[in-house]
Amino acid sequence: MSGRENILARIRAHAAAGEDEPARAARVEAHLGAHARGTVPARGQQDKAGRIALLRQILEGQSASVRELDALGAVPAEIADYLRRHNLAPRLGMGDDAALAGLDWGGANLELRHGRANAELESACSMAFAAVAESGTLVLTSGPDNPTSLNFMPDNHIIVLRADQVMGSYEDGWDALRAAFADGPPRTVNYVSGPSRTGDIEQTILLGAHGPRRLHVIIVK
């Protein structure tokens, strides 16, 4: 027998000795299919305004900055302003996301660099798939639209999301993901809940361990 068969046989013998195999299989299928939720914290079950307020509050508590805008068209100017405020070059990495591609970046005097991140890229912008208010989390999905390396390589990461993408709980986020990706989840789903940090030196929290030192979140109404 192979290692695989040995391991599975031992598990069966020890964990489920004498149990009816078809009944077990049925129980497992039922569990996998039900997507039953456990307790969802009350804070994750609020109306839209409450969700956005909570998302913002937790993100800011985690040293991210948050800006709310009325229209997507205002995003390039806000990003140009953000880069200026932090004395950063007006250059921005991004993928092929259609919502971002349709904006007037040239009008804000921003130079774009498309595709995956490289070592020189200082600032990048991604469109979030969703956000989860209960923990102040942005949900990003991999692919040509928003390459994963943009989330981790640059020093400054700017994430844009629409207000109606702010979910209350992780579970609401998974339901939205299942609806959007019928054939199974994308290669990578990233939960991002602030700029990179470490507590490995004397338990002092310091930002920018390996990933972005700054995280700026733009919520568009």
Place this chain on the structure above:
Amino acid sequence: MHADTRHFRQAAGKALIDGQLQKALGNVKRGFIAKRAKARDALPEFDRLRDEARDIKIHTLAHLDLYLSRFEDKVKAAGGQVHWAETEAEAREAVLEICRAAGAKTVTKGKSMITEEIGLNAFLEQSELKVVETDLGEYLVQIRGETPSHIIAPAVHLNKEQIEHDFRERHKDLPPERQLSDPVQLVAEARQVLRQAFISADVGITGANFLIAETGQTVIVTNEGNGDLTQTLPKVHIVMASIEKAVPTLEDASTLIRVLARSATGQEISTYTTFSAGPRREGDPDGPQEFHVVLLDNGRSSVLGGPFQDMLRCIRCGACLNHCPIYQHVGGHAYGSVYPGPMGSVLTPLLQGVQEAAHLPYACTLCGRCEAVCPERIALPDMLRRWRARDFAAKPPLAGAKPALKLWAALAACPRAYQLVTGAAIRLLALLGGRKGRIGRLPLMGAWTKHRDLPAPQGQSFLAQWKAGRRK
């Protein structure tokens, strides 16, 4: 596992008089414990979530074969490969084979206790591979030639002065005038050095906090983002995971994520939680070209169905270490095992054999704090007691222990004799205590009274007071 657990007593003695270590351990109490308490208080549903987290694991372990099979199917469907390893050696070989097939020279690693368990770094280095740990704490212990002293904070035993010293010694191109006394400067230095490692690595190895059967996703949580750079940039990503990491659905994982970071670091959630399914897809501009999962058993399947099964619920948050009065005083290295603290003292005898790890279950006061904070509600003190009972039964009986216990049993079965004898003993001890009320030395109990006085009994026994109507 290669660490030596047989010298706990000596190692603990040394640790207690190590000023540097004691200073560093002071951070554990101030940091982790207060932060967990704050996170718990901020979430009214926390204790209910702990119950649910426990139930999810109980259900999963009862059907672990089926959930692992489903996980494997889904990984394959996403274009990944699954390798099953019964032993440490098989797991090491599986990783090496993947590295060789990829023509790899350098490997970066995210934090993974399983790779510590199987001694992966030393093995790969013997095979001429360059291995770089990328979690800051892991990197620090790697350049010092040490092992992690905590399962989530590997360098918790170090102070910033030691780190500065190590960087100056190890990072050869560091100009001597460069300031490194501030932790901010230390982090910047590590970031720069490790960025190069990320970019040049051929293979990235991470662990997994969860394996999701429903989707075939592997999940890692980090605060630094090092795990993500480790798995996104090289052409091969290897996930090392032990079989009990499986959970059925994303909903189940969500419940576990809610208790994990709160128990570990007191965060609502770790900064980065990453769900990975297979290699780079068509059109993807980044991500690994190969995705491998190595599933390690290493004795775990035989623990199922037995008295230590509940240990397989452990999600490695480290709360039991942080809250353990023994760990707080001696740190992780004194245990001599890969997994220190209460969870390590239960797990190590299972992985390594009780003979090798016999000291560990005694490194415990049975105070119960570990069980009180465990997000999976694992009865760690009960299991430690069970190991002690096994160890006691396996040892040759202590001279005189058997007749003494028989005498005690006979007394306990006869209330009148029991009260007579204990009453006499109380009077004798009170006499020995004298006016101070403390006994400094007792015959046959020298080891106990060497470090503390025995308070002398005050007055009568509880039963005598009850009879006299003074207790109700």
